[in-house]
Amino acid sequence: DRPKMAAEHVPFTERSNPLSENIDVQNCEDIVEILKAVDEEVFTGWGQFKNIYSPTTITKISRIAELTRKILNKDRENNAVVLSGCGTSGRIAFTVAVSTKPGFHLVCDCRQHN
Numbered sequence: 001d002r003p004k005m006a007a008e009h010v011p012f013t014e015r016s017n018p019l020s021e022n023i024d025v026q027n028c029e030d031i032v033e034i035l036k037a038v039d040e041e042v043f044t045g046w047g048q049f050k051n052i053y054s055p056t057t058i059t060k061i062s063r064i065a066e067l068t069r070k071i072l073n074k075d076r077e078n079n080a081v082v083l084s085g086c087g088t089s090g091r092i093a094f095t096v097a098v099s100t101k102p103g104f105h106l107v108c109d110c111r112q113h114n
Helices: 028-044 055-074 088-099 102-108
Strands: none
């Protein structure tokens, strides 16, 4: 057993969300509603953390988008950008991959690599 990390040192993306505390005993419809509520916090904020529309987040996303363009424009055949995550971040990564421009689909749409 690994020693447990103090709660304040656990990255917020890895912390338990009170909204999904009892998700394991819910029926299918309630699980979907819980996941929707948890995902909605990306847009409304979570605790003291800002939402996706905060100027800081927009700046970071813009920088990532620019780096992605540079990587892919340099050599599309030999470069890739991988989006991954678990939970909310994984669902967001999947949504981004399937809802962006077709050139990006080819790199990130995992369904094409099965």
